[in-house]
Amino acid sequence: MNAATVRWILMGYVLLVFLFILAPILTLVAFSFNVDRFPALPWGGFSLAWYEAVFADETVSTGFRNTMIVAVTTAVVATFIGFATAYVDYRYQFTGKRAYLALASLPPTVPVVILGIANLSFMAAIGLSGTLTAVILGHVVIAAPYAMALIRIRLADLDPAIEPAAWNLGATPWATMGQVIVPFCKPAILSSLAITAAVSFDEFMIAWFVSGIHETLPVRILAMLQGQVSPRINAVGSLVFLVTVALVVVAQIAVFSWRRKRPLAGGGDG
Amino acid sequence: MSVPIMTLDKVRKSYGDSVAVHSIDLEIAKGEFIALMGPSGCGKTTTLRMLAGLDKPSAGEIRMWSRVMNDVPAWERDTPMVWQSYALFPFLSVLENVEFGLKQRRTTDAVGRRAKAMEWLDRLGIAGMAGRGIDQLSGGQRQRVALARALALEPEVLLLDEPLSALDAHLRVRMQTELARLHGELGITFVYVTHTQSEAFAMANRIVIMSEGRVQQIGTPQDIYRAPATRFVAEFIGASNILSGTLKESGAGGIVIENALGRFRSAGATGIAVGQDAAFVIAADKIALTRAADPAEPGLDAVTGTVAAEEFIGAVVTIHVDLPDGRSMFVQKQQNEVGRLGLARGDEVRLAWHPQDTFVIPG
Ligand SMILES: Nc1ncnc2c1ncn2[C@@H]1O[C@H](COP(=O)(O)OP(=O)(O)O)[C@@H](O)[C@H]1O
Ligand SMILES: [Mg+2]
Numbered sequence: 302m303n304a305a306t307v308r309w310i311l312m313g314y315v316l317l318v319f320l321f322i323l324a325p326i327l328t329l330v331a332f333s334f335n336v337d338r339f340p341a342l343p344w345g346g347f348s349l350a351w352y353e354a355v356f357a358d359e360t361v362s363t364g365f366r367n368t369m370i371v372a373v374t375t376a377v378v379a380t381f382i383g384f385a386t387a388y389v390d391y392r393y394q395f396t397g398k399r400a401y402l403a404l405a406s407l408p409p410t411v412p413v414v415i416l417g418i419a420n421l422s423f424m425a426a427i428g429l430s431g432t433l434t435a436v437i438l439g440h441v442v443i444a445a446p447y448a449m450a451l452i453r454i455r456l457a458d459l460d461p462a463i464e465p466a467a468w469n470l471g472a473t474p475w476a477t478m479g480q481v482i483v484p485f486c487k488p489a490i491l492s493s494l495a496i497t498a499a500v501s502f503d504e505f506m507i508a509w510f511v512s513g514i515h516e517t518l519p520v521r522i523l524a525m526l527q528g529q530v531s532p533r534i535n536a537v538g539s540l541v542f543l544v545t546v547a548l549v550v551v552a553q554i555a556v557f558s559w560r561r562k563r564p565l566a567g568g569g570d571g
Numbered sequence: 572m573s574v575p576i577m578t579l580d581k582v583r584k585s586y587g588d589s590v591a592v593h594s595i596d597l598e599i600a601k602g603e604f605i606a607l608m609g610p611s612g613c614g615k616t617t618t619l620r621m622l623a624g625l626d627k628p629s630a631g632e633i634r635m636w637s638r639v640m641n642d643v644p645a646w647e648r649d650t651p652m653v654w655q656s657y658a659l660f661p662f663l664s665v666l667e668n669v670e671f672g673l674k675q676r677r678t679t680d681a682v683g684r685r686a687k688a689m690e691w692l693d694r695l696g697i698a699g700m701a702g703r704g705i706d707q708l709s710g711g712q713r714q715r716v717a718l719a720r721a722l723a724l725e726p727e728v729l730l731l732d733e734p735l736s737a738l739d740a741h742l743r744v745r746m747q748t749e750l751a752r753l754h755g756e757l758g759i760t761f762v763y764v765t766h767t768q769s770e771a772f773a774m775a776n777r778i779v780i781m782s783e784g785r786v787q788q789i790g791t792p793q794d795i796y797r798a799p800a801t802r803f804v805a806e807f808i809g810a811s812n813i814l815s816g817t818l819k820e821s822g823a824g825g826i827v828i829e830n831a832l833g834r835f836r837s838a839g840a841t842g843i844a845v846g847q848d849a850a851f852v853i854a855a856d857k858i859a860l861t862r863a864a865d866p867a868e869p870g871l872d873a874v875t876g877t878v879a880a881e882e883f884i885g886a887v888v889t890i891h892v893d894l895p896d897g898r899s900m901f902v903q904k905q906q907n908e909v910g911r912l913g914l915a916r917g918d919e920v921r922l923a924w925h926p927q928d929t930f931v932i933p934g
Contacts, residue, residue, distance in 0.1 A: 465625045466658035468645040470724070471675035476646075480671075484662050 333535035364521035375440040376498035383448020417510035431513025439507035444497035455489035492555035499548035582631035606771035609781035651721035652730040815850035836926035848934025855903040863919035873923035
């Protein structure tokens with residue numbers, strides 16, 4: 302077999318894998334625009350009726366709003382915590398550092414059902430059960446490790462002499478944080494904001510356990526599924542998919558910008 | 572010496588059980604170009620970082636003029652540093668890097684800051700690079716940015732940690748000249764860390780030789796070259812022969828050291844007691860080389876041996892001579908001087924020197 306053949310086979314294989322993963326989603330998107338009530342071939346005709354129905358449905362728009370509030374807050378809080386955790390790892394040497402890092406990375410490895418139940422009983426105990434705050438707290442726990450991982454990778458590229466160099470030039474530790482560390486980490490911070498928002502945006506289990514009457518969109522979708530099957534679900538699903546993909550793409554763009562060279566233009570007469 | 576600009580008073584730095592710097596006493600005069608020199612790991616960087624306030628002495632006192640600096644944080648000091656890795660801010664342009672320190676001071680507005688930064692870039696010959704990113708510069712250009720960034724603060728003391736070690740040999744020599752010129756023009760104090768002898772000897776007014784966290788010798792390049800104080804310094808400098816033996820006499824008439832090769836005289840005093848091991852050091856270029864059959868010059872100490880090898884570096888020849896007891900010595904001469912003798916490997920030669928040119932160190 303020559304190299305070209307191998308390449309074609311590999312490409313075909315990759316294509317198949319993508320098809321396998323994306324086919325259900327593409328079907329869902331396709332049928333969200335189908336005029337027919339039941340998803341069946343042949344295709345009945347193009348229609349935006351289901352999207353109109355979704356936007357008219359108050360439970361969906363409330364769910365969407367809740368999801369957005371939770372996602373944005375989670376992204377900000379989780380990124381802040383992730384940054385702080387990563388910075389502590391970067392700056393300080395201390396015994397128990399491995400344990401510290403292991404603990405900080407732990408949440409995503411816990412089965413979500415367990416996390417959901419744990420959150421439910423804990424939030425109930427502190428009187429937060431059934432609030433959006435509870436959902437946010439639960440999401441911060443699972444999202445912060447992603448933020449830490451991203452920012453830690455970025456900090457690993459920072460010359461250890463940079464920070465003392467800033468101090469040496471008269472910058473206080475806080476000024477150094479604001480003028481050196483954060484600007485250096487900016488791509489990772491942007492990327493982390495997008496990824497943690499995406500993690501929160503389509504998280505179902507914790508939200509289902511603790512949200513109570515403040516349903517987030519994924520919880521609403523399940524409720525809709527449990528009622529009658531309606532093509533509106535296809536429309537909602539497509540929207541959720543779109544937002545998640547958009548967030549991941551933003552995160553990727555930020556990550557790729559790490560390696561991008563600075564353009565020649567800039568201050569001075571260079 | 573009037574009040575030194577910086578004083579290290581029994582300064583010690585330990586990390587847990589390991590001691591990086593034992594107990595350094597050093598006074599640095601205003602305007603001096605002082606080099607801290609020693610092999611890698613001897614505590615040079617640690618000493619420099621303590622001067623910058625980046626590391627805190629475990630014991631002892633650091634003073635600037637008469638002010639005790641131990642508890643003054645790095646960002647409140649005026650001792651900018653040029654780092655071995657340059658440590659330039661990668662997300663800022665060249666100009667912004669140079670402006671960084673001025674921005675922290677808040678003594679000038681943005682316009683004044685820019686003008687000052689440009690002035691220093693110009694002075695270092697890289698004004699044309701002002702708008703560039705750091706990753707668009709060569710090593711030599713980065714070096715200049717690092718210098719401009721530190722000098723833009725117009726400090727009284729500039730700290731430099733092996734600033735030339737990342738440059739190729741050609742650039743290193745050029746920057747050496749430039750640093751010496753800058754030092755002369757600015758009249759400020761340079762504290763320069765290096766493990767390269769040629770850099771220290773070429774630029775410094777005074778050299779501090781360190782080994783394993785201790786000061787071995789402080790002196791002018793001349794002092795250190797001609798009169799190494801310890802065996803370590805003599806070996807580190809490598810320009811001298813060290814012949815060890817036993818101290819036989821010590822008094823007004825000088826010192827006498829005896830070994831299998833004979834009795835050798837040395838001028839000067841020593842703290843070594845009679846009967847102790849001692850060695851005398853004689854610089855390779857202070858030795859007269861003649862054929863063994865030629866008449867000996869009176870008043871000199873001498874040994875005879877056989878020529879083992881010759882090395883040519885430029886116009887200077889190094890001749891290695893095997894001595895009868897198995898040791899060897901080396902002599903450095905101008906090529907034209909040696910040419911006259913027409914020496915070949917295995918020839919018998921006499922090495923002779925003035926007792927005044929030798930120095931005694933502990934064995
Ligand atoms: N932060 C630190 N923790 C522990 N040991 C250190 C630290 N910094 C330096 N040392 C040790 O102190 C000694 C001197 O180091 P350094 O001053 O960097 O040497 P030099 O600059 O002369 O090469 C070395 O043995 C080094 O391992
Ligand atoms: Mg060093």
